[in-house]
Amino acid sequence: MSSLADIRRRLTSVKQTRQITGAMETVSVAKMRKATERLEKCRAYTELLGKMMSFAACGENTYRSPFFMRPKDGKRLVIVLSSDKGLCGGFDHDIFRLADTAIDDDTLVMPIGQTAGDRYKSFPNADLSFVNSYNVEHKTAQKISRKLLGSFGNGVSEISVIYSAMYSRTAWKPVKRTLLPVEKPLGSADGATNITLFEPSERAITETLIPMYVSAVVYGALAENAAAEHSARRAAMSAATESADELIAKLSVEYNRARQSNVTEQIIEIIGSTEALNGQGVDNEKNS
Secondary structure, three states, rough: OHHHHHHHHHHHHHHHHHHHHHHHHHHHHHHHHHHHHHHHHHHHHHHHHHHHHHHHHHOOOOOOOHOOOOOOOEEEEEEEEEEOOOOOOOHHHHHHHHHHHHHHOOEEEEEEEEHHHHHOOOOOOOOOOOOOOOOOHHHHHHHHHHHHHHHHHHOOEEEEEEEEEEEOOOOEEEEEEEEEOOOOOOOOOOOOOOOOOOOOOOOHHHHHHHHHHHHHHHHHHHHHHHHHHHHHHHHHHHHHHHHHHHHHHHHHHHHHHHHHHHHHHHHHHHHHHHHHHHHHHHHHHHHH
């Protein structure tokens, strides 16, 4: 059995850890609520642009944007979003497991987030220019989208993004979404026919929509991933806090038992010493 000092030292350490995990859980709840609200607002905008791009991509129109067609030559570019910090359970591990299935030696990788940057910094085809751009801002999404639009067709034949998508406040899952070329839908979008009328012109509308669409998808991926990260960290800190509470209860019982055993031993020693002294006094009286 451990000594009282060892148990007391460990109990103090666990209580301090519990305070940290409890505080981090509280902070994560606040950040998750804010990120979720932001995500719900941007989803409507992204879905609307997606529908508009579906109308432009489908149908037999005279103008075909180069962003609707896959170049014959070029490499695939995969954007991998991760967290900037740890302590979020298997959040990043799940993303990297999906990314490993989509990345080979010929794939270009653009990591966004410190964790992804650390993983792919030694990758031969890694573009680390946006590692520190893991912040959900429109200007960040626009900066990334401009580079993507400039890369497509210039050595890049396909661009996709891997991130964690939120399905509910407590459920998320890594997904891979093709960004460019704009995929033609399997069917018409919301009843769209093969003939779509454009005003002022198909080319003007399409060329205006594409940068907005790419920027919106990048921003949406950043928002989804951030919300999922805060949700994962909240879950991880909640589990850590519960484990700390269980360990504190276990150590408290062990400490009380050890203290009771120590007190009992001291009482036995006192009783034994008293009896020995009493016996010695009786012998002295007989001798006298």
